[in-house]
Amino acid sequence: MAHVPAVNLGMPKVPETLAPRRKSRKIKVGNVEVGGDAPVSVQSMTTTPTTDINATLQQIAELTASGCDIVRVAVPSRDDAEALPIIAKKSQIPVIADIHFQPAYVFKAIDAGCAAVRVNPGNIRKFDDKVGEIAKAAKDAGVSLRIGVNAGSLEPSLLQKYGKPTAEALVESAVWEASLFEEHDFHDFKISVKHNDPIVMVKAYRMLAERGDWPLHLGVTEAGPAFQGTIKSATAFGILLAEGIGDTIRVSLSAPPAEEVKVGLQILQSLNLRERRLEIVSCPSCGRAQVDVYTLAENVTEGLKHLTVPIRVAVMGCVVNGPGEAREADLGVASGNGKGQIFVKGEVIKTVPESEIVETLIQEANRIAAEMPTSATGTPEVIV
Ligand code: SF4
Numbered sequence: 335m336a337h338v339p340a341v342n343l344g345m346p347k348v349p350e351t352l353a354p355r356r357k358s359r360k361i362k363v364g365n366v367e368v369g370g371d372a373p374v375s376v377q378s379m380t381t382t383p384t385t386d387i388n389a390t391l392q393q394i395a396e397l398t399a400s401g402c403d404i405v406r407v408a409v410p411s412r413d414d415a416e417a418l419p420i421i422a423k424k425s426q427i428p429v430i431a432d433i434h435f436q437p438a439y440v441f442k443a444i445d446a447g448c449a450a451v452r453v454n455p456g457n458i459r460k461f462d463d464k465v466g467e468i469a470k471a472a473k474d475a476g477v478s479l480r481i482g483v484n485a486g487s488l489e490p491s492l493l494q495k496y497g498k499p500t501a502e503a504l505v506e507s508a509v510w511e512a513s514l515f516e517e518h519d520f521h522d523f524k525i526s527v528k529h530n531d532p533i534v535m536v537k538a539y540r541m542l543a544e545r546g547d548w549p550l551h552l553g554v555t556e557a558g559p560a561f562q563g564t565i566k567s568a569t570a571f572g573i574l575l576a577e578g579i580g581d582t583i584r585v586s587l588s589a590p591p592a593e594e595v596k597v598g599l600q601i602l603q604s605l606n607l608r609e610r611r612l613e614i615v616s617c618p619s620c621g622r623a624q625v626d627v628y629t630l631a632e633n634v635t636e637g638l639k640h641l642t643v644p645i646r647v648a649v650m651g652c653v654v655n656g657p658g659e660a661r662e663a664d665l666g667v668a669s670g671n672g673k674g675q676i677f678v679k680g681e682v683i684k685t686v687p688e689s690e691i692v693e694t695l696i697q698e699a700n701r702i703a704a705e706m707p708t709s710a711t712g713t714p715e716v717i718v
Pocket of ligand 1: 617619620651653654
């Protein structure tokens with residue numbers, strides 16, 4: 335019978351990152367901490383009409399299941415504002431009300447029990463005159479804010495001054511609004527300076543990071559359809575997060591919001607800012623491949639997508655790099671001659687026909703997950 339080695343898959347307690355986190359002040363969005371030493375959180379936004387309370391709560395439940403930490407809902411009308419109390423109460427994760435144009439809805443959102451309110455100083459009428467009142471209401475209710483500056487809705491005076499929404503213009507808007515809140519002794523806010531161009535966006539956040547210790551919400555606004563938006567966001571967030579800048583992120587995609595969360599989590603995991611979970615190391619395939627690597631990798635990914643433990647699975651097309659990569663992974667297959675050599679932690683445990691590779695990898699992964707130590711990772715959990 336094949337020998338099955340004991341497995342220790344615990345991740346290092348402090349995984350290596352590319353730079354220390356920038357020192358930001360810590361705020362709370364409901365029960366989620368943002369900034370300071372809090373893990374970088376992942377946000378998304380519902381796409382349902384907020385007035386459709388059931389559909390919105392259903393989407394929030396899906397986002398929660400996908401790993402979203404904080405959800406934002408749009409509040410374009412009085413009816414939407416009136417839906418907030420139930421949504422805020424029933425959501426499993428903190429709800430941020432997203433307010434444009436109407437200052438009255440800021441107060442309604444605070445009264446509704448939302449965890450936080452996003453305000454856009456560029457399009458809320460006479461916003462600067464209302465800062466004191468907003469700061470007081472938020473402070474009294476223990477609600478935090480986001481000053482959400484956006485290239486598409488910058489104050490007209492700054493557009494006139496800079497000619498277009500440059501990084502400098504976005505930062506000037508944000509720093510000015512932050513100073514107004516701080517004059518009212520209100521400090522529980524984070525800032526975003528979003529632009530659809532990753533270059534401008536990165537410049538703006540770098541500048542902003544130098545100007546104060548505010549927690550920063552990263553976003554490339556209107557990043558586009560899933561493929562383009564994923565690349566743009568991963569590029570821009572990757573640069574900033576690798577420099578230690580960024581306390582919470584939202585990937586904006588023209589795609590279902592749960593996709594945004596998947597991308598956001600994957601970006602954080604790639605930089606060791608979140609515990610890595612399932613990681614498939616698969617080769618791109620080439621003329622030497624002796625199995626259909628794409629299908630194999632896809633089927634293994636699909637079969638293991640519910641694993642919530644850090645596990646690296648190598649799916650390799652031939653014996654050139656196959657055994658080496660398979661040995662480095664927790665679990666792997668090196669294929670050749672219609673067969674797959676199955677490795678667990680560097681040892682070949684069995685050789686199976688090609689038709690049994692996927693099934694065998696899934697079985698072994700589940701076995702390994704069930705044996706994982708609880709110390710570094712919390713209780714191992716396999717959702718099936
Ligand atoms: S592992 Fe083999 S099949 Fe895959 S890319 Fe490398 S050489 Fe090609």
